Amino acid sequence: MVRILDLEAAVLGLLYEEPQYGYQLEKTIEGWGMRNWTQIGFSSIYYVLKKLEKKELVESKMEKVKGKPSRKVFTITELGRQTMKEKITDLLSWNKKLISPFDLGLAYLNYLEPPEVIECLENYVESANGRIKFLESSVKMQEELGAPYYVVALFSRPLANLKTEIEWVKEFIEKIKEEENI
Amino acid sequence: MVRILDLEAAVLGLLYEEPQYGYQLEKTIEGWGMRNWTQIGFSSIYYVLKKLEKKELVESKMEKVKGKPSRKVFTITELGRQTMKEKITDLLSWNKKLISPFDLGLAYLNYLEPPEVIECLENYVESANGRIKFLESSVKMQEELGAPYYVVALFSRPLANLKTEIEWVKEFIEKIKEEENI
DNA sequence: CTATAATATTATATGGTTAGAATATTAGAC
DNA sequence: GTCTAATATTCTAACCATATAATATTATAG
Numbered sequence: 302m303v304r305i306l307d308l309e310a311a312v313l314g315l316l317y318e319e320p321q322y323g324y325q326l327e328k329t330i331e332g333w334g335m336r337n338w339t340q341i342g343f344s345s346i347y348y349v350l351k352k353l354e355k356k357e358l359v360e361s362k363m364e365k366v367k368g369k370p371s372r373k374v375f376t377i378t379e380l381g382r383q384t385m386k387e388k389i390t391d392l393l394s395w396n397k398k399l400i401s402p403f404d405l406g407l408a409y410l411n412y413l414e415p416p417e418v419i420e421c422l423e424n425y426v427e428s429a430n431g432r433i434k435f436l437e438s439s440v441k442m443q444e445e446l447g448a449p450y451y452v453v454a455l456f457s458r459p460l461a462n463l464k465t466e467i468e469w470v471k472e473f474i475e476k477i478k479e480e481e482n483i
Numbered sequence: 484m485v486r487i488l489d490l491e492a493a494v495l496g497l498l499y500e501e502p503q504y505g506y507q508l509e510k511t512i513e514g515w516g517m518r519n520w521t522q523i524g525f526s527s528i529y530y531v532l533k534k535l536e537k538k539e540l541v542e543s544k545m546e547k548v549k550g551k552p553s554r555k556v557f558t559i560t561e562l563g564r565q566t567m568k569e570k571i572t573d574l575l576s577w578n579k580k581l582i583s584p585f586d587l588g589l590a591y592l593n594y595l596e597p598p599e600v601i602e603c604l605e606n607y608v609e610s611a612n613g614r615i616k617f618l619e620s621s622v623k624m625q626e627e628l629g630a631p632y633y634v635v636a637l638f639s640r641p642l643a644n645l646k647t648e649i650e651w652v653k654e655f656i657e658k659i660k661e662e663e664n665i
Numbered sequence: 666c667t668a669t670a671a672t673a674t675t676a677t678a679t680g681g682t683t684a685g686a687a688t689a690t691t692a693g694a695c
Numbered sequence: 696g697t698c699t700a701a702t703a704t705t706c707t708a709a710c711c712a713t714a715t716a717a718t719a720t721t722a723t724a725g
């Protein structure tokens with residue numbers, strides 16, 4: 302379960318476009334494929350909304366639509382918009398060091414036998430190749446649909462990174478074989 | 484503050500080599516430069532040790548060394564070793580999708596004006612170049628010290644990835660300028 | 666001989682996050 | 696009419712992680 306790093310920013314960003322209520326956010330996240338990057342569940346959505354409201358980044362009011370249970374609609378405030386812009390500026394301006402689960406595995410790889418390591422890494426390459434196929438078709442699809450460049454970017458960036466990643470792992474496998482005379 | 488994803492695996496891995504007590508682990512983490520990837524504090528170390536013991540992945544016994552306050556030494560169990568090997572196997576075998584803070588920024592970049600975005604991204608490139616310098620000198624240093632290949636890997640992998648990252652961002656800046664006629 | 670720095674652990678409080686149950690309204694099938 | 700599914704929120708308990716304070720031992724500088 303890989304977590305998004307800033308749930309508040311993620312939810313506030315969704316409210317930047319239009320007011321939404323909790324249940325709707327859940328559906329937006331689900332439908333928009335955001336579940337792909339975060340496991341945020343509905344209880345967390347309501348929890349985050351409460352925090353955002355306390356900070357006055359959003360406001361809520363009850364709304365009644367015929368034929369539906371009444372619901373609490375959250376609207377981003379001016380302070381919320383300003384805060385969100387600052388957050389985006391920060392997120393886009395700094396390269397923050399990140400360690401991945403794979404890095405953790407690498408750090409302790411010497412506790413496995415070299416042939417075991419190679420087997421793992423070959424599985425890794427295979428699994429990464431699967432994701433590459435997915436990303437490539439996503440980029441193509443988005444481009445054909447005429448999606449804006451920043452939407453295409455959501456797929457093209459991980460694609461570029463993953464390709465480098467695979468090349469590195471392949472070279473690393475060769476290095477191990479060399480070092481261990483396999 | 485970017486977190487390591489599996490504190491238990493990180494600590495269990497340290498105990499794989501030799502039994503250690505809490506305070507010693509703190510020093511190991513500090514000295515080994517692990518603080519570079521995780522902010523784990525000493526209170527968390529004891530917390531994690533307690534959890535590991537409950538799961539019977541480690542055992543503890545008090546030890547008295549002359550001239551020192553007595554301490555609780557944790558030793559990895561056979562179950563612990565097996566579990567750690569399985570964890571490493573898992574970590575090295577799958578490409579897990581990860582979203583970085585930068586991805587979150589990209590997802591919401593359209594709420595900033597294009598010139599603002601470009602300014603951010605130029606800062607990003609600069610900040611990433613700084614890290615590249617550090618990683619390059621780390622790789623060189625480790626190689627000169629005759630460090631094993633899997634230690635060098637801890638620096639050479641992020642280095643390769645970061646170079647791709649920078650290239651992608653530079654191209655992305657050009658794309659924005661083109662699209663927005665800046 | 667006493668103050669303090671280093672060594673070492675434990676306890677308590679707090680905050681972040683999630684799981685799961687409880688509650689309530691309405692639409693639509695039968 | 697009544698059962699079920701979909702819509703919608705709230706509450707409680709639990710868990711994960713960290714900060715901070717409290718406690719205790721020993722070395723050593725003055």
